[in-house]
Amino acid sequence: MQNRSVARFAVPVGVVGIVLLLVVPLPPAMLDVLIVVNITASLVILLTSMYVQKPLDFSVFPSLILVFTLFRLGLNVASTRLVLGQGFAGEVIDAFGHFVVGGSLVIGLVIFLILVVIQFVVITNGAGRVAEVGARFTLDAMPGKQMAIDADLNSGLIDEDTARRRRAEVSAEADFYGAMDGGSKFVKGDAIAGIVITVINLVGGFAIGMVQMGMSAGEAIERFSLLTVGDGLVTQIPALLLSVSTGIVVTRATAEGDMGTAAASQLTQSRTALLVAGGAAVALALLPGMPKLPFLAVGGALLVAGQRIGAREKAEAAAAAEPAVAEVAAPSAETPEQLIEQMRVHTLEILLAPDLVDLVGTGPDQDLLARVRALRHKVALDLGIVVPPVRTRDSVDLPPSTYVVRVAGVEVGRGQAPPGRVLALGDDLAALPGTAVSEPVFGLPGKWVPAELRHAAEISGATVVDRVSVLVTHLSALVHDHAARLLGREDVRVLTEGVKQVNPSVVEELVPALLSLGEVQRVLQGLLVEQVPIRDLGRIYEALTLRARVSTDPEGLVEAARSALGPALAAPYVQEGALRVLTLEPVLEHQLAENLRPGDQGSQLLVDPQRLDTVLAQLRAAVGRAEAEGRGVVLACSPAIRPALRRLVALADPRLPVLSYSEVTAAGVQVDTVGVVNGDHAIAA
Template identity: 40%
Template sequence: MTKSDIWVSFLVVTIIALIIIPLPSVLLDILIVINLTLAMNVLLITLFTKSVLEFSSFPTLLLFTTMYKLGLNLASTRLILTDGSAGQVISAFANVVTGSNYIVGIILFIIIMIVQLAVVTNGTGRVAEVAARFTLDAMPGKQMAIDSDLNSGLIDEKTARRKREDLQREADFYGSMDGASKFVKGDAIASILIVLINLIGGPIIFTVNGSLSITQALSQFGKLSIGDGLVSAIPSLLISIATGVIVTRSDNEQSFGSTLSADLLRNPQLFRIIAVILLVLSVVSGFPFIPFASIGIALFFISSLIEKGATKTLLKQKEKAQKLELEKKKSSHQVKQSVSSFQVDPLAIEIGYGLISLVDSSVDNSLMDRIVSIRQQIAKELGILIGPVRIKDNLYLESNEYSIKVRGNEVTKGKVYPDKFMIIAQGNDKFPFQGIKTKDPTFHLDALWIDARDKEKAELQNYTIIEPLTVIATHLKDIITKHATELLGRQEVKKLLEGIKEQSGVVIDELIPDIMRLGEVQKVLQNLLAEQIPINDLTVILETLADYGNITKDTEVLTEYVRQALKRTIAAKYAGESQLINIVTIHPRVEEMVAQNIQKTPTGSYPILKSEAVNQILRAVGKVQQELVMKNTNFVILASPKIRLVFRKLISMNYPDIAVLSLNEIPNEVKIQTVGSIDF
């Protein structure tokens, strides 16, 4: 138990004591000032809070502040009804606000209560209720986005776990606020009732015992009741405003002041329009000239200041971009000419001028940081080491365009907008936002680029929000996965073998070069990667090649032997936690047709079938795929070991994402379920 826990426990017990133990007026004055200070502190904290998670204790704090204020109400009521006074603070509020007329104080108190109950508290409760519902509805989509970022290598497991915890805390916060806002409403109602009790009970007690006349009692207790009501109403109103501020906050990692200034000062032209209207009203007969004219002139002055600030910011951004460009040119001139200086890069990204800000290494979470995460994720998932990815600008690209090149050749292009966010279409519904229509470059889904101001609305409607960096990073990871065979050269294979030399040195020495050459091992690894089979179990792969390398030198046959040795890895890729693989079988007649028409060439085995037979097989595969996609069923095609590779080559051009396995590649402990058959 920490010191903070002990102090909090002590304060809670003290609040309960306020209800029971009579307090002297001096101590009551101090506690009332503490209550007012606490309310102002809570309000200021909510204004400077950048995220609701920074003040996650707010719902519980509402309960304690409400109990503390009600405890003070009971203590002051006890003093008012017994002594006819309640300390200097309450008297000061009564004299300053009501003056000589307590009726004015009653009217002011009623107005404050109406504002608190009908406006602030009622609106806060509704916002908290809606926020709680939308937060809970959006949780599955946000969790899927976190899982997607984790799977694509944009974040690590630790970051994903923290984001899930933050998501759960956010849902808990809004759920708690939905109920905690009722504390504020109940507090306001209780304050009204306590004022009525003091206003009615005091005169009755002191007139019955003969201490005061009815007129004197009404005057004295009218002031005391209103003073007591204002002392409790003002902190209560501050807490109500703080509640409204925190439940209406947008979680954009900025304080309320920063967000407000950015929103209000974005367009100086609006200030000039308002200034013109005010100046026109100032010369209209009957309107006072000085207030309207002075504010209008002030707005003209403010708009000019905003424009100057925006111009300075734009110039700084241009100077920064030019400085970066000059540094690149300077460094390029300093590079000595060598053979490696004009060789193509294995993997490169070229960007347009408008995307240079995404590469700024001084900014957290830049494109270079994402690429480092992707390289680590690829190494973990596929078992290959991707070298550094070269990033360079290209003046021939559009401002917001990027190009991904493999071995110097462009394999894909894309376009992102640094100041916007991408949302993915939900079904066939139209987008309820204005934006730039596009296609997600990785999954080819209908998407829309929206402005940052629409981000919160899109989240509330359960759209998946994708940042520009995430779009590029996901696209890059997809390209690396599809072109892994081109990125695995002999040099990369040698680095892999050197990395496991200490633990698998015996099998490496036995295999290379006595049984197989390095290039033959590379070919087997490329064959595995071509079907997205990870090669991170190099020891098993090399031992299998050492076992069968003396029997055959055919790399395709050796690859099939390795696949059988990796059957648990392969099965786990398609079975998952359910330990069940949905399979589509091939009719024996079709298998026999393919098996009888296999031709062996120096570059591998290929099916030699008539075009009509090929079309019939492809149509049958397409029909099965369409039926199973409609049922949202993942599947693999199960073929005999003899034709597995050939059948895969047959359908790979039309259906590159459909896996073809043989029965030898499925362990006994994994269950299979037939969901279709290929026949014609």
């Protein structure tokens, strides 16, 4: 706690002290201490910038640039006051002026100018340009990154806390690069100020030595000019370190490790490159007049390093081959248990082409299994069912880059996820390379572009989605569409036992006294077919208990359960406090009620095919208009015909909800009628 309090007040006190440097004279000994602090702190900042894994780990760096720029300017003012006033500015500046440059004014000026050129022309300009481009690209990519986070949240790949943290990181990244763009201007201005201050000190010292102190021109130059050059070197070296730190931070493009580790691993990844470079160094040693020892030493070191990398690669290849050889050599005795396991039909499985097996890994683009687990968690919270474990295996029968999703051994969806590519979604993708495709869930236009063009695609305004996200989003949609098939008898038993722990009387009264477990399963499946969550099982079982005393007709049981859920049915479709509904013209609704007939699979509507086609066409048109406006609609009808009408509407648009009037009014929200369908023409509301 004490350390935190000290750190809290250290920086404000330090800034106030820097301001005092501009107006309060310092003794030479104190100036020596502050100069050493400046050099050491600049070195610490440089090393810290090398060891951070990503720029945001050093988010305070733009502020440090401003503080240390002001610190150096304060030291310049203090040293100038001592040089011109006393002809002595401490031992550090004196050492730089005499020992470091050998007491030669020409050598000192040359070294000073070289440092200024390196800092101002090379490092500062380059770092400033990178910071400017990074800030612009980061700001342009923000909408795409935010949309990708929303897509991952909606598909269940991440939870709300993770989405909130990722949004904060995106915002912090944009703020950081914007601050670095401005911070680089401080470094550039510091270099210019150093040149101006040095020139002023040279002229002022020469004038003071000759006019006020009566020195000769040679004495004035020897005394004041060397101190001025030493002062310039003392301030330019920390400025150069800070400029290098700026360049390192804004050019970091990897978060896999610190700069030293990443450089060592990447520079030694190619054995051929080291061998060729070593051979070239040895060849240069053979040229006449060339020094033999340096070239031979460097070339020999590179050749030895290349040989060691080759030996290491062979050892790793041999170690990887040993398990495969052992597996081939082992006899494959197929036991009955193994055959039964191979024969078993899995409830939910993903088949991957051989080139997609890399999706099952630990990298950021290879976390398929982890994201499937997150999807199961989200589906449980959304629909109230426990998705069975997803079996993932490869299949040599699939075309390259293809995946298949199966439910109970039957293919329900297929898509592509080419290796080394990401899916760019948007309307303006002509400038991006790749084959035009349609996103498998929403049918959005897109292109599979090379992964290295991800940043360019985001800048162009496209939403970029990685391969795993595409597959998991597709799987999520398929799970919701086939939730009824995924709910097995054993799953219903587990769910019922869960209700029994908190509400035993309801379960004991219903199962098996009134309904069997199979009949309860059929009711729950009927709800899931219409995307009705079954999380509130206690309320559903209470409604089934009352209805089952009158009739065990499955359709009546489903409607009783829907009635018990009440407002929860319409709530997902309420937008901006209003529920937009399509209704049937009263004459048409009366005719449909008269043509309602019972059947083995529930009630059926006997409608003339031509009239039915007209009704379905009008519904499709009305839904299309609503989607064009970015709004959803539901179809409302009388409770008597709702189940049969829902089965007919599914032929035109399976995703159009069909609610009864009682379910619509139970929502307790404003109802906006957006269209009336009469079977002949739609009447706009």
